[in-house]
Amino acid sequence: MKLFNKEPGAFPSAAIRISFALAAVIFIIASIMMNHQPLVRSKLAGMAAFCGNYELAREFISDIDAEKEAAYYNAGMYNMALAMMNREDYDLALDCFSGLGDYSDSKQKCILCQQKKAGKLISQGKYLAAADILKDVIAFEGSKELYEECQYHIALDKIEKGDWLIGVKLLWSIRDYRDAGSLAEKTARENSGETDLQKILNSEDAIDSSIMRDYIVLKDNRKLLKNGFIAVGFYHTVGLRQNGTVVACGHNQYGQCDTGEWKHATAVAAGAYHTLALLSDGTVVACGDNTYGQCDVTQWKNVVQITASDYNSAALLSDGTVVTCGFNQWPQTEGWTNMDSIYGGAYSLCGITMNGELKTTHPSFGLEEKLADIGASTAYSIGLTYAGDVIYSSETPCEWKKAIAVYAGGESVAIIDRNYKPSVYQRRKALYDDLPEGRAVSIALGGTHFAVLYDDGSVYCAGLNDDGQCNTSGWNLN
Numbered sequence: 001m002k003l004f005n006k007e008p009g010a011f012p013s014a015a016i017r018i019s020f021a022l023a024a025v026i027f028i029i030a031s032i033m034m035n036h037q038p039l040v041r042s043k044l045a046g047m048a049a050f051c052g053n054y055e056l057a058r059e060f061i062s063d064i065d066a067e068k069e070a071a072y073y074n075a076g077m078y079n080m081a082l083a084m085m086n087r088e089d090y091d092l093a094l095d096c097f098s099g100l101g102d103y104s105d106s107k108q109k110c111i112l113c114q115q116k117k118a119g120k121l122i123s124q125g126k127y128l129a130a131a132d133i134l135k136d137v138i139a140f141e142g143s144k145e146l147y148e149e150c151q152y153h154i155a156l157d158k159i160e161k162g163d164w165l166i167g168v169k170l171l172w173s174i175r176d177y178r179d180a181g182s183l184a185e186k187t188a189r190e191n192s193g194e195t196d197l198q199k200i201l202n203s204e205d206a207i208d209s210s211i212m213r214d215y216i217v218l219k220d221n222r223k224l225l226k227n228g229f230i231a232v233g234f235y236h237t238v239g240l241r242q243n244g245t246v247v248a249c250g251h252n253q254y255g256q257c258d259t260g261e262w263k264h265a266t267a268v269a270a271g272a273y274h275t276l277a278l279l280s281d282g283t284v285v286a287c288g289d290n291t292y293g294q295c296d297v298t299q300w301k302n303v304v305q306i307t308a309s310d311y312n313s314a315a316l317l318s319d320g321t322v323v324t325c326g327f328n329q330w331p332q333t334e335g336w337t338n339m340d341s342i343y344g345g346a347y348s349l350c351g352i353t354m355n356g357e358l359k360t361t362h363p364s365f366g367l368e369e370k371l372a373d374i375g376a377s378t379a380y381s382i383g384l385t386y387a388g389d390v391i392y393s394s395e396t397p398c399e400w401k402k403a404i405a406v407y408a409g410g411e412s413v414a415i416i417d418r419n420y421k422p423s424v425y426q427r428r429k430a431l432y433d434d435l436p437e438g439r440a441v442s443i444a445l446g447g448t449h450f451a452v453l454y455d456d457g458s459v460y461c462a463g464l465n466d467d468g469q470c471n472t473s474g475w476n477l478n
Contacts, residue, residue, distance in 0.1 A: 118146055246260075
């Protein structure tokens, strides 16, 4: 077939027409390029981004004067961001939309990017990461339902892994979503045996879903701690090895360091001149000064946690109640129920219920927020909120903001921060900022010295050492 109908020696008329047409198109494009270059570059940027060539798209936009040709610049950025969002590159799209401020519906598109990213994470089973995004755009249409879906699956995962209390609290915070409320009640019954569910699931005490993610992260981080593995008295220090044996050093006038025969211990505590150990069978042993009956613990059973003050001892039982012995026996604790943890101060005892409510034998102990951790001493009281914020009931010169654990004892307070770095403040010597490097997993504070346990099993002690209470350099508790 012939392409052109021509006679020999004649110029092809069809070719002329095509050539003129191409020339015209080229001329028009050139004119547009010359007179409307910003518009063309703006369009080309969107096309390049649509094809996934973000580098070329940015080159097109970079040649547009953002001040003189703001309309074309913003349109190019907007089209590029749309292309990125359609390609599921949500972080890049969010960055572009955020830079556009009030242009068009860029603010709404920012929220949509976050929601779409969360939806993608949900499809991958990454519920905690998705919830972290959704909580910041919870008011956007559709976000609340996605957020509750995340919370629901996180709760189920916690329950499956044995952390049923967090799962129950989380389900109760979204109790109107699907079967979350009834599932929370069922799980609480099966795991606690508690018939009065309002003690655990009181709607006024339920954790607000907006801080639930922080609470879950805090609880997970705290699982690495080894609280109960070290304790300090007035002039002695106690350590628990992972094999269940107990070591002690320092003042031993009352036999408070006679722990060499103890086996199968799971936690230790120390008063002024006495020492306690919780055994794997839920019983407690004691040694040392018993002037006030602070070592009368042989009848205790089903114990899950122990603590001590100067001349008192206390234990948390598996049913959430508390037993005590010693100087004044803390009679106020007889009405305590549904307890999650307890902490001994100098002459007082405080505790936290499963709902984060503070219980204390000290009338002036003034921390009102829901608490995940608490410490009390003669000088200071310190608490840790569900969000990981450090709060105080008395003025301290410390400026600690966030932590995963707090401690108090004698005239000292301390924290372990999110990076597992320990910080200790003593009224007499101010802030200890030269503690050994390493991941701290527990701190014990006394009247004259303190101890820090690191994850390698070493124990660092500082303070008075007149009786050898700081001679822990050779210890390895792992």
